[in-house]
Amino acid sequence: MALEAPVLETDRLVLRPFTPDDYELLADLHSDPEVQRYIGGPWPREAIQGRLDAYVADQAKYGFSKWKAHLRDGTFVGRCGVSYWARKGEFELGYSFRRIAWGRGLATEAARAVAARFFELSTEPRLHGFTAVENLGSRRVLERIGMRHTGDEDLGLGGLSALYLMERP
DSSP: OOOOOOSEEOSSEEEEEOOGGGHHHHHHHHTOTTTTTTTTSSOOHHHHHHHHHHHHHHHHHHSOOEEEEEETTSOEEEEEEEEEETTTTEEEEEEEEOGGGTTTTHHHHHHHHHHHHHHHHOOOSEEEEEEETTOHHHHHHHHHTTOEEEEEEEOSSSSEEEEEEEEOO
16 A cells, blocks of 8 residues: 655655554554643543544545654654644644653654644644643644643643644744
8 A cells, every 4th residue: 555645844854644553553552551641641542543543534624634753764653743622612733752752852843843744734823732731742843833821721621731822833
């Protein structure tokens, strides 16, 4: 099977849309208890399939979604992208990376590039982000790419979430 054309490339990463055949990649990422520490623990099969289906549908509908992230050597390291956030009626930046990618600045590199591409491809005035209040690594990523902390809120995810916002440049 031919690889889907990249939608975005950075110095170290290649991002491509998920396809229906990518269940195992997503399952590997979201079955690691440490990766899932702040997002409710390992996801069951149905949740993984539901997310994969949503990513594929969002890509078809909006032209962007959560995208799979590979190092340039082909190693799958995680996902990063934008999804419609019904709670706000706007879009949300989200990412999750395998432990082998932690501490290397890859999440920041991907998130910065995805946010820039989102504003390039859309007419949306804002992009949201959120993470568990205690997830300091993820908070630093959002702050490094220029998002502003707007407060903490219970989003029904098992604790308080720190909310972030980026306005169109």
